[in-house]
Amino acid sequence: MSEARRIVLLGPPGGGKGTQAKRLETKHGWCHLSTGDILRKAIAEGTPLGQRVKAILDAGKLVSDEEIMGVIGERLDKPDCAENGFILDGVPRTLGQAEALETLLAGKGTPLDAVVEVRVPDEMLMERLTGRFACASCGANYHETFDPPKVGGVCDKCGATEFSRRSDDMPETVKGRLESYHEQTEPLLPFYKDRGLLKLVDGTRGMDEVTAEMEQVLGL
Numbered sequence: 001m002s003e004a005r006r007i008v009l010l011g012p013p014g015g016g017k018g019t020q021a022k023r024l025e026t027k028h029g030w031c032h033l034s035t036g037d038i039l040r041k042a043i044a045e046g047t048p049l050g051q052r053v054k055a056i057l058d059a060g061k062l063v064s065d066e067e068i069m070g071v072i073g074e075r076l077d078k079p080d081c082a083e084n085g086f087i088l089d090g091v092p093r094t095l096g097q098a099e100a101l102e103t104l105l106a107g108k109g110t111p112l113d114a115v116v117e118v119r120v121p122d123e124m125l126m127e128r129l130t131g132r133f134a135c136a137s138c139g140a141n142y143h144e145t146f147d148p149p150k151v152g153g154v155c156d157k158c159g160a161t162e163f164s165r166r167s168d169d170m171p172e173t174v175k176g177r178l179e180s181y182h183e184q185t186e187p188l189l190p191f192y193k194d195r196g197l198l199k200l201v202d203g204t205r206g207m208d209e210v211t212a213e214m215e216q217v218l219g220l
Contacts, residue, residue: 002028002220004085006110008092008101010188011118012181013174014129015203016210020118021089023211028220031081035068035090042071049074069100076108085113094184098191114218115192118203118210122178129174136162 007030009017018034025032039057042050049070056063068091075081092098105111120128131144137160142149149156155163167173192198199217203210 002030004083005030005087005113005218006085006105007218008088008112008115008192009118010115010185010192011203012120012122012125012185013177014125015118015120016207017118017203018089019207020210020214021087023207024087024214029084031084031086033072033075033081033086033088035093038071038075038091039063039068042074047074065094065097065100068097069104072101073104073108076104076110092188095187095191098188112197114199115188115197116199116201116214116217117189118201118214120203124204125178126171126174129169130171132169133163133165135160136164 005028007024009021011017021032021034024030039050039053043054043057044050049067053063053067053071056067072088072091076086088101092101102111127145128143131146132141133144134141135155135158138155138158140155140157141147142163153161153163155161168177189198201210201213201217205213
């Protein structure tokens with residue numbers, strides 16, 4: 001178990017930050033917290049905030065920054081996060097959320113230790129995301145370029161011959177997701193750089209190399 005750290009991971013969709021967060025959690029004991037997981041857990045536990053979030057989602061509405069920060073605050077107060085530290089993945093997404101998170105953590109006396117940007121060019125992200133597909137039968141994951149089935153058109157694991165793609169991995173959807181990231185989330189980089197928190201990691205390399213560089217910039 002490493003010393004407790006409080007970290008935010010930033011990076012575009014398909015940049016690999018979720019994979020890296022899980023690796024750091026396994027190796028160092030920090031809690032990996034993704035926005036979706038936090039909201040689902042609050043709803044499952046039936047907390048007052050969780051109940052309000054469920055009602056908002058059931059109505060097909062967007063959860064406000066205030067509600068998201070409230071749920072995150074509840075999660076960060078749990079013993080595992082309070083004692084071991086955390087890696088936030090997927091939040092903050094906007095300057096408003098970054099400012100709200102800063103206020104939330106200041107109120108707890110637990111400011112961030114670092115913000116790590118996993119940087120990957122758009123061209124590589126397009127190739128990574130649009131090339132993904134899965135076996136329609138067993139769900140095994142593949143990639144046209146990086147991890148195709150051993151026999152074309154046949155699943156390695158179950159032998160099925162039908163495959164599917166996620167709707168959000170279609171080229172136009174991926175392009176839209178990247179545009180949203182550049183518009184909404186990239187402004188967080190100067191925000192955190194001004195606070196002396198921002199670290200940069202090259203996300204174009206292999207997973208082990210990215211993990212090693214991430215640990216290096218975190219001083220591990």
